[in-house]
Amino acid sequence: MEIIEPKSLSGTMELLPGDQMLFDEIKNKIEKVYKSFGFLPIDTPAIERSDVLLAKAGGETEKQIYRFNKGDNDLSLRFDLTVPLAKYVAANINYLEFPFKRYQIAKVYRGEKAQKGRYREFYQADIDIIGKGELSLYNDSECVSVIYNIFKELNFGPFVININNRKIVSGLLAELGLEDKKMEVMRILDKKDKIGEEAVTELLEELGVNKTSIKMLKNFAGIKGSLKEVVEKLVSLKIKNSLYKEGVGELALVGSRLFELGVPEENFKVNLSIVRGLDYYTGTVFETFLTYYPNIGSVCSGGRYDNLAGYYTKEKLPGVGISIGLTRLFYQLREANLIKTDKLSLIDVLVLPFEEKFLPIACMVGKTIREQGLNVQVFAEDKKFKNKLAYADKLNIPYVVIIGEDEAKGKYVTIKNMKTHEQQNVGFKDLSKFFK
């Protein structure tokens, strides 16, 4: 028979079991925090009708879509979890309770060019809170609190959630008469951290922004400090534009509530230069950075939007949400050695019959220990005892339960702690108690 090389598509992540357990552990921690704030699960299909999925798409997104025909159906793989959410909420609007809080942790697909750290199939871990008509600003603060609790739980070291409100810069630009150049100016300000202040000035001049306005924009972009200080400075600019004032008010309120939600001041800051995309977000925006790993970029981002599902329903559905690109994050954390890839085992106990004739006892012993809520593997293969122990060692299994001639006669087992190499005998009758 011809042998075909068992290659996976590049740009997909396929882990060995040890790494997969670590990946799942991170995924489960995120899910647990999502649930702890009252988010409910949904599970939309990975395949959607192209007319529905691509209602909004265009340009780069559309080029990356995996799209195909099957029978009469023009189909596409989802490229994010937001469009499917919009479809879901619009389709089920009469059966959902609002505010509707959902989480979804699932794979999405983008036919990008394969390169290191870029994925064609990757997990996103999203939450969104959707209101019908209206949605309290409290939910913006809650999202920040969810991010805080996740990264505290994941324990990857210090992190800072950057918060801004897009109304502030929009209002400022309107005040300066730069509304028609809004997109360009925001794009330039957005790059401030990457290209430096001087380059920003040059780009703004090229765009035809006058000197007074550039000064004001740079003043604005230079504002730093605690939440209270930033808000005071923003107010002191004396901008009259109402959108600006609204944005400053929202930022102050969203920020103040973080104290009540238990987010320490060291874990968030106002950063007026983050604006996140140009169309989608309309109010609060956030990005999250690991203090010692700024190059990883934002590990969790999101924000407030005016209307989730305008393409599918006339009902106005404001929302706020966050998204974690889990696959990319895992890849980067592993590259940065922030994930310890050894010494994790799902299996608590390996039961080793010395010879096959002790297998019946091993089955019963395994069952007894399993009933205490532990994960137990019975090793039944005909191998040398040394190899059986090596198996436990390689899988990092912490306890080995040995059954041989003496044990069978004496109705006990020998329990070996694989870390300390200590051994002790425990009678069959006392097994439940021992492993409880």
Next chain:
Amino acid sequence: MEIIEPKSLSGTMELLPGDQMLFDEIKNKIEKVYKSFGFLPIDTPAIERSDVLLAKAGGETEKQIYRFNKGDNDLSLRFDLTVPLAKYVAANINYLEFPFKRYQIAKVYRGEKAQKGRYREFYQADIDIIGKGELSLYNDSECVSVIYNIFKELNFGPFVININNRKIVSGLLAELGLEDKKMEVMRILDKKDKIGEEAVTELLEELGVNKTSIKMLKNFAGIKGSLKEVVEKLVSLKIKNSLYKEGVGELALVGSRLFELGVPEENFKVNLSIVRGLDYYTGTVFETFLTYYPNIGSVCSGGRYDNLAGYYTKEKLPGVGISIGLTRLFYQLREANLIKTDKLSLIDVLVLPFEEKFLPIACMVGKTIREQGLNVQVFAEDKKFKNKLAYADKLNIPYVVIIGEDEAKGKYVTIKNMKTHEQQNVGFKDLSKFFK
């Protein structure tokens, strides 16, 4: 803006959150049992290279594949989890420990014609145990024990795991000189439960099987009873063929070990008419039926195979595994009213500030209760109090924590049990203790 109807592709399952929680609960219970027997997680991509995925496929399977091109890549969506497992084991053979026990619970894709109860995207929940060169027969028994523990845990009523060994019928057919008609005869015997004994006789006659052999085949197919009785009857047929004898021996051993593994006799039986497919399985096979819902068909099937990955490696990899078609099972259980679709809530507590000014206290109260390990939603929207309570009711949230003027002044909350409608006051300081 033009409104596009938010339709999903037919043949996909998209549940409301209440049902999704039930689905997830079933999925989690299955995963927990898999883990308890020492199976490790893997997560292969849903998209594979067509040359790899379709190495073995042909006929009906190939017609159902979602296949498409993107750039230079000829790609397909996986149609099961077994071929990806074969690829995975062959690709990682030097990095895995054998026996390799893995579970994978994931969606697979088949472009079938849409009809009720048929899915184009559905979950499979699989385990397999793969040996390198050899694999102990113990693992066959373990698979049965896993099935038993799953359906005991799921609590859908009485069930029986049907067990057979394909070597028995293969050996019998060799003995009768029917080896060249093996496929046809097995196909006919496989239909016995569906079409009845007389139709089986007719079909065998049409096939040119002589009367003595038909009598022997019918004798054989009529064998029933306890494991011990069946084995005795099989032995009493005095078939000399060595494959037959091997199969009877394996069946006896696999069955006897079920007692040691704690599978009660009422939950399994030997059924010589199940053979499961024609190529793939080579030894033990099993199917599982819910006693009161035979029409659902087998809810969990599997068996032993000689070689997992012959298309990808020259290493011989015998294995045994089971598969649960989770999406179809959920659909059928719901149709049969075996799943209770109400009164489940992921959210333990809804915190209701009477007015917005009590929201800061609500945030802190919510945080305190959440820290006790409970799932807590703070309801911040500006609605009538009646509507806030109705929200808790519709989401089946068991406890509501109310904060109004009196509570704020007195530094306590009013806790309402939504089932009994009982209310009680608990001081801020005693909240942790109360919800612990």
